[in-house]
Amino acid sequence: MIRLFIFAFVIILGIMTVKTVTFASKQIIVQPVSPVTISEKAVQNLSKAIQLPTISEPGRVDTLAFLQLDTLIQRTFPNIDSLLEKNYIHQLSPVFKWQGKNSNFAPVLLIAHMDVVPIEESSKNQWEALPFSGDVRDGFIWGRGTLDDKMSVFGILESVEQLLKEDYIPERTVYLAFGHDEEISGANGALSIANWFKQQNIRFEYVLDEGLIVLENALPGLEKPLAMIGVAEKGYVTLQLTATLKEGGHSSMPPKETAIGILSKAITNLEAHPFPAKLDGATRGLLDHAGPEMNFPFNALFANLWLTEGLLKWQFSQKTTSNALLRTTTAPTIISGGIKDNLLPTTAQATINFRILPGETTKTVADYVRKTIADDHIQVKEYAGSFGNNPSKVSSTNTFGFLVIQKSIREVFPNAVVAPALVIAATDSRHYQEVSDNIYRFLPMQLTNEDLSRIHGINERISVENYHQAIRFYRQLILNSCK
16 A cells, blocks of 8 residues: 555656646746836826816716816817827716728727726725825826826827827727726717617727736745736625514524524624635636746645636635635625514525626526525515626637737836736626627736735825836837737
């Protein structure tokens, strides 16, 4: 038995060694481009945009602020305003068409959104600069929208304006589309624009939206920054659980089961039995691209998923960020029940949000919840106050779109390792699936893990150099796409 064990160990060790040694890099070799000079006005232009509170909330959009932003764009980018065709599919969501020389090439589409989330009144005194000040100091531009997503809107516009000043004409047509309600589902902005493209029979070679970033210290054993291109995004559904009993009664004589107790048990069951973890699709692509660039022994772990998959699933499940890449997540967000301290309620309700992994659907999520709870006292239905959508399709990494984005990243961020990945939040890009098979999600900015909390959070800001790099990336992407 000892000999057999040693023999098996040697065989396994040999297989692992071979797989690790042959775990080849998937990074393309390109020469970095010399950084182009960015106009000194670019930072001030973004600062002015930040000062306009283009907030979208359910049932309310600040129309005046968006109209002021549109006026700012017209005045700031005169070449775009005069040379590009402009359409308003919705009053507040413009679409620009930059006609290319060769109509045989399918056009490309760059999208971003102009709206921002509101500021919690209680958090205002924690900001180092006022949320809509657009202050420029300490090497940063401060304010709501600097990370999500006006930096992308103005980064794209700055790059196009710069190329127009140089009399550049793209080989293929380039469209720009900026939604005004992404933060509240994009139903009037991006969805309307996508439907218009569909009616015009316009299909795109690829679509690029906001999404993932260049992240420092992204994975243990990976010393270089990780540039993640979102090739898919998770779906979204919110379910309402309602526990109902025939009788309530006085709190002095509580029965063995109460509505609140039944509901609490259901939530506990869901949290104790999370959705299965999967290392496939976009997340598997991330491991395959990042793994070869990692130090030993991490590269060996990623090269031998046939043996280490269970260990990696366990390890990834320990952190909230990486756990979200592996499974459909369960998040109780609202709970209610009862009206008086001495009165047992007959009903209690909980609202639970799920971010759905590709391969599952809103229906399979609801079925899993019912099976896990297994209690006839609880009704499960979709929450009326929320939208639901299935996960996006997974876009291929063997396309012109992915390769040209990868090349542009490597030229502008030469130290970065590029990998496909899964976007765990929702973006406007999901509305464009009927007008392109190749949809990608990437924001050209390099952040630390500490910076991530600034997105939708307190002290949102972007460094001046980061913003300059974003403009350079969009410029390079257009040049690479339109040769």
